[in-house]
Amino acid sequence: MKIGHRTRREIPLYLMILPPLLLLLVYSYGPMLGLVMAFQRFDPALGFLKSPWVGLYYFKRMLILPDVQRVVTNSLYIASLKIVFDTLAAIVVAILLSDIRNRHFKKTVQTIIYYPYFLSWVILGGIFKDFLAVDGIVNRFLGVFGVAPIRFLSNAPLFPWILVITEVWQITGFGTILFLAAIMGINPQLYEAASLDGAGYFRRTWHVTLPGMRTTIVVMLLLSLGSILNAGFDQILNLYSTSVYSTGDVIDTWVYRAGIQQAQYSLAAAVGLFRSVVSLVLISIGYYFAYKKADYRVF
Amino acid sequence: MIDRSPARKAFRVANGAFFVLYAVLCLVPVVQVLAISLSSSSAVAAGKVLLLPVSTTLRSYSYILAKDAFWTAMQVSGIRVVLGVGVSMLMTVLAAYPLSLPKEKFRARNLIVWLFLFAMLFSGGMIPTYMVVRYTGLINSIWALVLPCAVQIFNIILMMNFFRNIPPDISESAEIDGAGHWLILARIYIPLSLPSLATMVVFTMVFHWNSWFDGLIYMNESAKYPMQTYLQAILVQPNPRLITKATAELLRLISDRTVKSAQVFIAAIPVLVVYPFLQRYFVSGIMLGSVKE
Numbered sequence: 001m002k003i004g005h006r007t008r009r010e011i012p013l014y015l016m017i018l019p020p021l022l023l024l025l026v027y028s029y030g031p032m033l034g035l036v037m038a039f040q041r042f043d044p045a046l047g048f049l050k051s052p053w054v055g056l057y058y059f060k061r062m063l064i065l066p067d068v069q070r071v072v073t074n075s076l077y078i079a080s081l082k083i084v085f086d087t088l089a090a091i092v093v094a095i096l097l098s099d100i101r102n103r104h105f106k107k108t109v110q111t112i113i114y115y116p117y118f119l120s121w122v123i124l125g126g127i128f129k130d131f132l133a134v135d136g137i138v139n140r141f142l143g144v145f146g147v148a149p150i151r152f153l154s155n156a157p158l159f160p161w162i163l164v165i166t167e168v169w170q171i172t173g174f175g176t177i178l179f180l181a182a183i184m185g186i187n188p189q190l191y192e193a194a195s196l197d198g199a200g201y202f203r204r205t206w207h208v209t210l211p212g213m214r215t216t217i218v219v220m221l222l223l224s225l226g227s228i229l230n231a232g233f234d235q236i237l238n239l240y241s242t243s244v245y246s247t248g249d250v251i252d253t254w255v256y257r258a259g260i261q262q263a264q265y266s267l268a269a270a271v272g273l274f275r276s277v278v279s280l281v282l283i284s285i286g287y288y289f290a291y292k293k294a295d296y297r298v299f
Numbered sequence: 300m301i302d303r304s305p306a307r308k309a310f311r312v313a314n315g316a317f318f319v320l321y322a323v324l325c326l327v328p329v330v331q332v333l334a335i336s337l338s339s340s341s342a343v344a345a346g347k348v349l350l351l352p353v354s355t356t357l358r359s360y361s362y363i364l365a366k367d368a369f370w371t372a373m374q375v376s377g378i379r380v381v382l383g384v385g386v387s388m389l390m391t392v393l394a395a396y397p398l399s400l401p402k403e404k405f406r407a408r409n410l411i412v413w414l415f416l417f418a419m420l421f422s423g424g425m426i427p428t429y430m431v432v433r434y435t436g437l438i439n440s441i442w443a444l445v446l447p448c449a450v451q452i453f454n455i456i457l458m459m460n461f462f463r464n465i466p467p468d469i470s471e472s473a474e475i476d477g478a479g480h481w482l483i484l485a486r487i488y489i490p491l492s493l494p495s496l497a498t499m500v501v502f503t504m505v506f507h508w509n510s511w512f513d514g515l516i517y518m519n520e521s522a523k524y525p526m527q528t529y530l531q532a533i534l535v536q537p538n539p540r541l542i543t544k545a546t547a548e549l550l551r552l553i554s555d556r557t558v559k560s561a562q563v564f565i566a567a568i569p570v571l572v573v574y575p576f577l578q579r580y581f582v583s584g585i586m587l588g589s590v591k592e
Contacts (some may be wrong), residue, residue: 012480020394020450021411024418027447030431031423040381044430054461096314111578112322118508118577122531126563127328135346137331201307208573218420227448234512238531259426260516272424280421
């Protein structure tokens, strides 16, 4: 009787969770099961169930395709650069910002440096293509110093750095939020004690501020492990061109071209599966250590 | 402990100057696009336009606003934002409430929470997702832009954490008065979390307005593209034939470049408009999921 009552009380809860759970099962777990297509010679007309089975054929092809090696290397390289520079820039800017005393000035600066985060890469791509064009504002500025016009967006060696710089431009402001909060959480008495001991601003920053931010920095770095193969799909798709494929083509853009544009469904799905598995492993490791070392929990 | 040494003073001035420069660097690209969009094409081609419009004209804007394709894309985006935000918020609330309850009240809770969490860590990827969208018959339908991204797991976790902080006494006394779960959710939980829900609504609006890739792959006709996809198609076309029936006289005022700039700026306006509302709340919003010490 008691259990019957309990179950009856739970019925509305099941009704509530049903619509979101159903959508989750179809559009998140559906594609996970759909990954079987990487082991099939997938034909959309036959579907996941009836396409002929080919085992590891596409994984073997994937390993010998020079394209795939190139995009994996590019992804790793670009994503690592971004993790390092994004984090470094956000830490430095947060420390400098916390030193601003004038409240109005600080607020205004924050408002301005946060906003690029909210613009889509379609818009930013349009803006930067104009900005970095041969007759764009950057080249005209460099021209003042006698520098010959540079084709920034079709220069292969430069392209990864353009990606890093434009991303740092876009997200550093927003990235300071968590670090600023960490700085605000530092006990002011520590600064006073350091001052009494004769520490100037730089020594206080080094011995008080940075150690105070340590947990946040470690957690942010651990959590960014999961994005080591995520070089920034939206950004690259809106900035790259065939002339920078050698350095700028990454896993996600390649999967898009191979899978959607050229209909090599199984091969693209195999590469996608490789990317998802690596990300899962690294995210799990990252979360595990963030939990162990800093007691970080999502819920 | 205020340090008054000259070196420290000089540092403060330099620091202030750095942030002035940084803020200017954040504004320059957008200001330049605005300046180009408001200038005549001859001035732009002559390289006269930096940060202020030269021989100011609104012709690029009137050219865009007279195009049917522009208004179609605007309409698709409008419908998408309304449907997308509505469905997504409904799913967030419906999932967050049961999952915020202790295991004793909802025995399937832990299992379902793990289902949601795992989907945040692992995904089938672009191609299988595309196939599932295709097999569920959503290609070319507005629902392709709404349903696959309706369950925002991160929002659900934020909301779930928020609901858990509501004192249980409130819902317990409501329970004693005979209120069921639906009533408690609608009359207690939702009214108490209106500020967080409002923040989430604005974030979801920006997300839907900014999304463009799903429009590109799930819509086969450009007439069904939302604004950002439409814009992306214009911007990446290798041989832009944007201006087709322009007369020679009109071409002196507008060019492909001024029109594209105007288009970029128009697409950025909605985000710039909601941004102040966003800024008021997002600091507390993103702190929710952060380090708990």
